[in-house]
Amino acid sequence: MVFYSGFALCAALTGATALQIPLLSSYYQAPIGHVNETNPLVNSTELQDLISGDRLMVRAKKLYEIAKLGEEEYNHPTRVIGSAGHIGTLSYIYETILQLGEYYTISNQSFPAVSGNVFESRLVIGDGVPKSAAPMGLTPPTKHKEPVHGDLVLVSNDGCQASDFPDSVAGNIAFIKRGVCPFGTKSEHAGRKGAVAAVVYNYEKDPVSGTLGTPSPDHIATFGLSGEDAEPTLKKLEKGQRVDGIAYIDAEVNQILTNNIIAQTTEGDPNNCVMLGAHSDSVTEGPGINDDGSGTISLLEVATQLTKFNVSNCVRFAWWAGEEEGLLGSDYYVASLPEKENKKIRLFMDYDMMASPNFAYQIYNATNALNPNGSEELRDLYIKWYEDQGLNYTFIPFDGRSDYDGFIRNGIPGGGIATGAEGIKTKEEVEQFGGKAGDWYDPCYHQLCDDLGNVNVTAWVVNTKLIAHSVATYAASLKGFPERNLTVASSAYNEETKYHGPKLFA
Incomplete structure (x- = not known):
């Protein structure tokens, strides 16, 4: 089964470090397209109804096969940046969007990154x-x-x-x-x-x-x-x-090039963009089917089904590279935006880990008091949707652990949902969501076993429907949503945030 171009596959097998796909612009602005009169304005319920667990799993199986391209270099499936598995992932995303015709313009933003690989390590103390x-x-x-x-x-x-x-x-x-x-x-x-x-x-x-x-x-x-x-x-x-000790690390650190992929609707007001993102890379240790293959696939599926509708506001999908190395791709993207382009992004929604096996429905607790104005309104949209479905939810800290961080620090309102990583599920959460108390939400977080057996399809479908709802709501109308200004995140956010991606930085 072929799901990447001959060139991309060749690049993957020959160890190329950057995917050679057409470069439109680092911040390409799509023109306002002609409305397709045969398509209705996007409707949340109708878009949600098109989400299928079977379709999500078909894409997951493709992604796992792509991760196997990393076996030759890493001895196991991986989609870490710089690997053949990540190059194949980028090719798959790009070609999936390309097949949707003129509904989207695609930009490929290449940027320098650092890739690290630890082959062996051991620490003895006493x-x-x-x-x-x-x-x-x-x-x-x-x-x-x-x-x-x-x-x-x-x-x-x-x-x-x-x-x-x-x-x-x-x-x-x-x-x-x-x-x-x-x-x-x-x-x-x-x-x-x-x-x-x-x-x-x-x-x-x-x-x-x-x-x-x-x-x-x-x-x-x-x-x-x-x-x-x-x-x-x-x-x-x-x-x-x-106290004596012995330390041993066999590792390498390399400078590489990698790519963000941005797809934007040709329809919709380009001065009012609804943006959402997921990261395309995994850690070195495994194939990353939940982290963040699940978010990557959810965005691909919503982008595919959205083509059946017209939009009033432009929708911009992003697949970030280098998230696992410290939010490299999203940071680079936001830092590269001129002020005029920054203001066109009305909000950013982050979708990282949508299908954890021992899941909880988690909402980032983003407030307007600590974050750019509009972050709380997005949080409340998630709350209302879960309540309307009769589903429980819980709040998690908005602490810089995923790609929303650069947007918040640069004045763009944001938020998102997740299903949990290495955190421990409580007895109270078992009563809310089922599962097993005392275990991680994702027992295979950042491990080799983050494979096809490491996704909860029920949670994945629920959250992909919520992603569809968030897109449909704001693509149809931003009425009542706060206007943009360039006020950056509060000093309290900067002082309290000790994460930059999944790893601590202090």
């Missing part, structure tokens, strides 16, 4: 191997990709200043508390002081899953560690006792 130890995203390897030995040296404060690092860290392993500044800054300070590796431990019992961000020549091999695993070591170090 005579034990902490279970929570995990390499930071975009970490470099240990020297010569061999194990390094040293004593753990406790760093003062949060390791955000060079003066926090004692001279004794040279040739040893820096033991640094999470908090305040980016992990990359902590790693840089440790590297400049001569540490052979760094461990960032949590001040809470939970693990630390973070990224070093933009590569620096001073970064060193860096692990994250849960507060629970760190506590015994911390007590010993605070008492002046010696």
Whole structure:
């Protein structure tokens, strides 16, 4: 079965790092098209009725086959940026939209990105191997990709200043508390002081899953560690006792090119655009069928069914690359928008993880008090729809974990829905949604098992219908929705947001 072009497949198999598809413009503005008199104005109920679980699963099976293109390089299916699996994903999205004819214009926005791959890692502290130890995203390897030995040296404060690092860290392993500044800054300070590796431990019992961000020549091999695993070591170090360690990371960090794909209706007022997005990439560790294959596919299906209708306001679909590396694609897109183009986007809706197996119907708790005006109105649209269907819902923090973050920081109202990642489902949520208490919402989050068996089709259909409703509502009319201004997110949002994508940055 072929679902990517011969060129894209060739590029994938030869290890090309960027998909060569026609480039219209980084911010191509579609003209107002001629209304198709045979199509009715988009209607929410009618658009929702066209959503089918069978169609979603057909697309999921295609996406999993595409993920297998990554096996040669990574030894398992993956759609991480720079991989053949991601190149195939971009080709599939592009050709799906292309087949819809003149209803959409398509733009391919190429941008530089950083891709990291950890092949092996191990951290030994004293005579034990902490279970929570995990390499930071975009970490470099240990020297010569061999194990390094040293004593753990406790760093003062949060390791955000060079003066926090004692001279004794040279040739040893820096033991640094999470908090305040980016992990990359902590790693840089440790590297400049001569540490052979760094461990960032949590001040809470939970693990630390973070990224070093933009590569620096001073970064060193860096692990994250849960507060629970760190506590015994911390007590010993605070008492002046010696704790030795061994750190090993075999990894690579590469500069690549990758692509966002933007599809915009040729109909509808181009000065009032309803925008929604999902990310096209997975983590290295797996095929990402739920994260975020589910959102990618939901958008493709809604975009396909929307062609049966006319719209009053333009609808702009986006498939972002590099989300898993720290929202790279969406950040690049928003930062590239001239002020005039920024104002044309009336709102942005984020759809990341629509089908978690142990799901809850989650709404980002976006308010106008902390976010650009209109974010709360979008939140309330989701609330009303779930209530109208007789479905329960819950609120989750609007904390920068997905691609809405760049829009909020640049004054564009936003919000979204999700079904849960590595969070623990409560007994109360089992009463609301079913499932299993004490387990993750997605037990295969960021793992190899995020495959075709890792989606709840019931939740997926429900949320794709809600996506259709959100599109139909605002594509038909923005009456009553707040007008745009260029007021950026409040300082409280910036201060309280400690995530940039799925990983902590401080």
